[in-house]
Amino acid sequence: MSDEVDELGRWAELFDLPLGEAVPEPEVRRRGIFSRLKESLTKPSQTISPQLAGIFAPGLITQETWDDLEEALIGADCGMDASLALVEELRSEAMQGRIVNRNEIAKGLVAAVTRQMTPAPPKISLHADPTVILVVGVNGSGKTTTVGKLAHRLHQLDQKVVIGAADTFRAAAIDQLAIWADRSDAHLVRQAPGADPGAVAFDAVSSGVSRQADVVLIDTAGRLQTQHNLMEELRKVHAVLSKANPDAPHETLLVLDATTGQNGLSQARLFGQAVPLTGVIVTKLDGSAKGGIAVAINRELGIPVKMIGVGEQLDDLQPFNAQAYAQALFSPDHSPS
Numbered sequence: 104m105s106d107e108v109d110e111l112g113r114w115a116e117l118f119d120l121p122l123g124e125a126v127p128e129p130e131v132r133r134r135g136i137f138s139r140l141k142e143s144l145t146k147p148s149q150t151i152s153p154q155l156a157g158i159f160a161p162g163l164i165t166q167e168t169w170d171d172l173e174e175a176l177i178g179a180d181c182g183m184d185a186s187l188a189l190v191e192e193l194r195s196e197a198m199q200g201r202i203v204n205r206n207e208i209a210k211g212l213v214a215a216v217t218r219q220m221t222p223a224p225p226k227i228s229l230h231a232d233p234t235v236i237l238v239v240g241v242n243g244s245g246k247t248t249t250v251g252k253l254a255h256r257l258h259q260l261d262q263k264v265v266i267g268a269a270d271t272f273r274a275a276a277i278d279q280l281a282i283w284a285d286r287s288d289a290h291l292v293r294q295a296p297g298a299d300p301g302a303v304a305f306d307a308v309s310s311g312v313s314r315q316a317d318v319v320l321i322d323t324a325g326r327l328q329t330q331h332n333l334m335e336e337l338r339k340v341h342a343v344l345s346k347a348n349p350d351a352p353h354e355t356l357l358v359l360d361a362t363t364g365q366n367g368l369s370q371a372r373l374f375g376q377a378v379p380l381t382g383v384i385v386t387k388l389d390g391s392a393k394g395g396i397a398v399a400i401n402r403e404l405g406i407p408v409k410m411i412g413v414g415e416q417l418d419d420l421q422p423f424n425a426q427a428y429a430q431a432l433f434s435p436d437h438s439p440s
């Protein structure tokens with residue numbers, strides 16, 4: 104993939120939309136998706152670990168090299184399963200003479216990670232009138248921000264968006280959403296704090312229908328008195344949505360904070376038991392010193408990572424691309440100099 108690949112074009116591809124008249128801001132057009140990902144992942148906390156840099160230094164490959172690589176991948180949050188599988192794959196390439204020197208491991212690793220993960224996430228086809236996207240995740244993972252960023256991209260692609268503020272337990276989340284909605288010309292459906300989240304979700308879909316919106320984005324609560332209550336609430340919201348439209352929600356996206364590491368996997372399992380997840384959005388990859396969590400999610404849960412968050416700004420959400428991600432994570436160009 105090249106730097107010229109236009110970011111808005113990638114969004115159009117993910118949403119299966121024609122790019123049409125949509126014109127990205129000059130800033131976004133100048134910097135392709137890969138360079139922006141690289142930029143955010145090469146902040147000081149994001150350079151590859153000294154351990155990986157050491158492994159990729161020129162030299163002979165020994166058993167110790169593979170042991171060190173396995174340890175480094177687990178340390179980078181790639182998960183046990185994926186790390187073992189990756190090392191096994193690279194070792195077999197070495198046995199076939201395709202990897203001879205240690206400095207060839209990084210390239211092999213990028214290719215292996217790309218192969219192991221879904222190369223391009225399945226499209227989020229906006230075929231329904233409207234397409235309902237439910238966004239779930241624990242408090243602080245970046246749900247509200249992600250809903251705002253999504254509304255922004257959809258707006259740029261000429262999509263009419265309605266946002267449902269179904270996290271009625273946090274007044275601050277509703278206010279924050281009002282600001283994001285305003286910036287993206289989206290209509291916000293809200294009720295007073297403490298209102299029934301299912302009722303807000305239902306209203307949002309009805310409003311989407313009557314306004315002939317293309318997409319309804321629904322933010323949900325991330326914390327209740329108990330985990331059990333939260334999961335029950337999510338089940339209810341999910342069920343209410345399918346009453347509003349038998350196919351809704353068309354997408355249920357789990358937002359996971361990359362800095363929570365392996366804890367993210369248990370969160371994904373828990374949410375997956377409550378509602379059927381269609382994809383994961385990994386946020387805060389710019390702030391994680393590890394970043395391999397997307398590899399683990401894909402391998403251990405089989406849920407595609409569809410987008411990644413790489414900052415707090417409106418345009419800091421990207422459609423996931425396995426190769427760009429693997430390169431940003433494991434290319435030695437990113438090692439501390």
Ligand code: GDP
Pocket residue numbers: 240241242243244245246247248249276325386387388389390411412413414415419
């Ligand atoms: P919610 O409780 O899940 O709705 O989380 P919020 O959307 O309120 O986000 C919590 C914090 O994470 C806020 O300070 C956001 O600005 C920040 N945040 C969200 N996504 C990202 C990201 O991709 N990178 C960084 N660095 N911060 C993020």
